[in-house]
Amino acid sequence: MEKYRVAIVGATGLLGQGIFSILEQRSFPVDKVSLLATDDTVGRTIYASRNSYTVKAANKSEFNDIDIAFFVAGDDASRRLVPQAVESGATVIDSSSVFRQEPDVPLVIPEVNAADIQAHRGIISSPNCSSVLLNMVIYPLHRVNRVKRVIVSTYQSTSGLGLPAMDELTLQTRQIMAGENPKSNIFPHEIGFNVLPQIDVFLDNGYTREEWQLLEETRKILHNNDILVSATCVRVPTLKGHCQAATLEFSSEINTDFAGDTLAKAPGIKVMDDTDINLYPHPRIVAGTDLVMVGRIRQDVMNLYGLGLWIAADNTRKGTALNMVQIAEEINKTARVKAGGRK
Amino acid sequence: MEKYRVAIVGATGLLGQGIFSILEQRSFPVDKVSLLATDDTVGRTIYASRNSYTVKAANKSEFNDIDIAFFVAGDDASRRLVPQAVESGATVIDSSSVFRQEPDVPLVIPEVNAADIQAHRGIISSPNCSSVLLNMVIYPLHRVNRVKRVIVSTYQSTSGLGLPAMDELTLQTRQIMAGENPKSNIFPHEIGFNVLPQIDVFLDNGYTREEWQLLEETRKILHNNDILVSATCVRVPTLKGHCQAATLEFSSEINTDFAGDTLAKAPGIKVMDDTDINLYPHPRIVAGTDLVMVGRIRQDVMNLYGLGLWIAADNTRKGTALNMVQIAEEINKTARVKAGGRK
Numbered sequence: 001m002e003k004y005r006v007a008i009v010g011a012t013g014l015l016g017q018g019i020f021s022i023l024e025q026r027s028f029p030v031d032k033v034s035l036l037a038t039d040d041t042v043g044r045t046i047y048a049s050r051n052s053y054t055v056k057a058a059n060k061s062e063f064n065d066i067d068i069a070f071f072v073a074g075d076d077a078s079r080r081l082v083p084q085a086v087e088s089g090a091t092v093i094d095s096s097s098v099f100r101q102e103p104d105v106p107l108v109i110p111e112v113n114a115a116d117i118q119a120h121r122g123i124i125s126s127p128n129c130s131s132v133l134l135n136m137v138i139y140p141l142h143r144v145n146r147v148k149r150v151i152v153s154t155y156q157s158t159s160g161l162g163l164p165a166m167d168e169l170t171l172q173t174r175q176i177m178a179g180e181n182p183k184s185n186i187f188p189h190e191i192g193f194n195v196l197p198q199i200d201v202f203l204d205n206g207y208t209r210e211e212w213q214l215l216e217e218t219r220k221i222l223h224n225n226d227i228l229v230s231a232t233c234v235r236v237p238t239l240k241g242h243c244q245a246a247t248l249e250f251s252s253e254i255n256t257d258f259a260g261d262t263l264a265k266a267p268g269i270k271v272m273d274d275t276d277i278n279l280y281p282h283p284r285i286v287a288g289t290d291l292v293m294v295g296r297i298r299q300d301v302m303n304l305y306g307l308g309l310w311i312a313a314d315n316t317r318k319g320t321a322l323n324m325v326q327i328a329e330e331i332n333k334t335a336r337v338k339a340g341g342r343k
Numbered sequence: 344m345e346k347y348r349v350a351i352v353g354a355t356g357l358l359g360q361g362i363f364s365i366l367e368q369r370s371f372p373v374d375k376v377s378l379l380a381t382d383d384t385v386g387r388t389i390y391a392s393r394n395s396y397t398v399k400a401a402n403k404s405e406f407n408d409i410d411i412a413f414f415v416a417g418d419d420a421s422r423r424l425v426p427q428a429v430e431s432g433a434t435v436i437d438s439s440s441v442f443r444q445e446p447d448v449p450l451v452i453p454e455v456n457a458a459d460i461q462a463h464r465g466i467i468s469s470p471n472c473s474s475v476l477l478n479m480v481i482y483p484l485h486r487v488n489r490v491k492r493v494i495v496s497t498y499q500s501t502s503g504l505g506l507p508a509m510d511e512l513t514l515q516t517r518q519i520m521a522g523e524n525p526k527s528n529i530f531p532h533e534i535g536f537n538v539l540p541q542i543d544v545f546l547d548n549g550y551t552r553e554e555w556q557l558l559e560e561t562r563k564i565l566h567n568n569d570i571l572v573s574a575t576c577v578r579v580p581t582l583k584g585h586c587q588a589a590t591l592e593f594s595s596e597i598n599t600d601f602a603g604d605t606l607a608k609a610p611g612i613k614v615m616d617d618t619d620i621n622l623y624p625h626p627r628i629v630a631g632t633d634l635v636m637v638g639r640i641r642q643d644v645m646n647l648y649g650l651g652l653w654i655a656a657d658n659t660r661k662g663t664a665l666n667m668v669q670i671a672e673e674i675n676k677t678a679r680v681k682a683g684g685r686k
Contacts, residue, residue, distance in 0.1 A: 206639065308549075
């Protein structure tokens with residue numbers, strides 16, 4: 001069995017730590033791991049189950065003997081270092097938005113469009129976590145009844161911006177309960193006991209980049225330039241777990257039982273939907289799990305072509321880190337097929 | 344000037360306290376106030392700026408000399424006591440959902456359908472707070488360009504269920520930060536650092552009563568049985584201030600400047616919308632204010648008939664208590680007109 005020399009750029013962040021532990025949990029065939037960073041965590045020691053690792057600076061030379069490099073250090077780091085890693089011969093799995101719309105960069109959710117990976121030329125992008133959640137759910141339905149339009153409102157946790165953002169929430173929460181006035185460094189306004197209808201920067205058309213990405217990434221992932229996605233992306237004062245309230249408009253009639261059955265059979269999805277016992281997914285249930293959960297499946301008000309549903313998943317796992325490891329698993333699968341089953 | 348003998352049923356709750364202080368803030372012509380309750384707060388002393396009041400049990404005899412009775416003690420109390428208050432000659436302004444769909448009960452937002460008050464036979468209902476917010480915003484637009492469909496997702500604060508619910512949020516928040524496991528009494532699941540896609544009970548069609556009310560109340564308030572409202576109502580861990588992400592579909596093209604101007608001129612609304620400086624309303628800004636604020640006004644993705652917008656207001660004020668006092672002000676206005684301007 002082939003083993004891979006792996007680098008994680010951004011290894012000390014929430015997603016880097018996630019990738020590191022998920023590689024072990026899923027027994028990804030790792031030969032050696034380089035933990036790299038672009039910030040002041042360089043030099044830190046990371047203790048894992050069998051080894052300890054020293055975090056090194058993410059310089060070009062570090063990629064010389066790397067097969068797969070996971071990038072989770074943000075847009076600037078990816079813009080600067082991904083081309084160097086590719087030049088050094090590594091295959092990059094990138095979480096940033098920098099390359100997602102490049103024509104020769106596959107944008108992949110393995111359960112949805114694993115085959116796209118074949119076309120890569122060194123970089124494979126993992127979608128925005130909101131796009132992962134939404135497309136995991138609309139794809140199985142879209143396959144059997146073309147989705148024409150999605151209206152989606154999100155309820156996104158602070159972990160979408162990493163550990164410092166989670167810390168800002170808990171600090172502000174403490175301050176507000178103590179009657180103090182919190183200051184915001186990471187969020188545009190207070191997030192403690194608050195809700196902010198802004199994620200990422202605003203574009204000229206009034207949407208945020210996060211909202212517009214949901215449209216553009218969905219089109220690329222589904223290979224469908226006709227689908228419309230109208231999004232409102234909202235930060236809520238939670239720690240882990242993103243949710244989405246989605247209204248789907250299909251090409252023909254759809255009923256809720258059929259939709260529920262279709263979703264229940266789809267890989268990576270768990271239907272959690274029993275209103276008799278107030279059962280539906282929510283952040284505290286999905287945090288730490290690998291599944292995208294769906295509930296509140298209902299016929300749209302007087303529209304047989306429409307469906308309402310509620311999506312929740314751990315944004316740090318299936319939303320990003322797990323999805324990236326799954327992409328690596330697809331690369332490994334292909335390599336084994338190409339090698340004619342070499343062990 | 345006519346003065347009114349006023350009763351507040353549920354006087355010790357969040358909304359009762361709100362009505363009591365708003366009556367004074369807006370100099371409503373009060374002759375005397377009876378503070379009534381249906382729970383163990385009977386006997387409590389309430390200190391106001393000039394007087395102290397003893398809370399009395401809400402029995403039929405208490406309504407004998409009352410002109411206007413505000414009911415904010417919940418559905419059961421309204422079901423039992425509103426008919427008695429009406430029989431005793433009081434005009435009831437009711438916040439419960441019990442009478443809202445009765446044909447001879449006006450359902451009123453004064454900025455939208457004040458004229459409906461004339462038809463009352465003793466009871467005037469104040470809409471669900473979510474209906475107030477939504478209709479305050481869609482009505483001025485609907486007047487000039489008929490709204491055909493609304494898709495709305497809500498971000499509702501714990502104060503929608505009163506003071507004990509706010510206490511449950513802060514207690515759970517403390518417990519979670521201390522590493523303890525919170526128990527939920529008021530909410531169906533944990534609300535601390537969580538999001539719950541359930542407000543009120545579920546109906547057979549998969550919607551909650553809160554969601555379905557948004558459809559039915561909008562139709563009654565706008566006198567329009569064709570409008571569609573698809574709602575997902577969600578509780579978020581905030582204290583005061585409800586928000587809504589709404590997508591509106593109009594009968595003809597609408598542009599964002601026109602919509603913004605129309606809303607800016609509408610009574611009770613403040614447009615707060617400048618994405619260049621990250622300006623939009625959010626719970627911490629609207630809490631304690633009387634206005635319904637609107638931001639994030641944008642053309643829907645590739646649909647000239649559509650508009651996206653973001654609504655926020657203090658659910659305990661314009662959402663309920665203030666709206667009820669405004670209904671009383673309309674009654675007073677009518678009475679003065681009827682009396683030929685008698686002072």
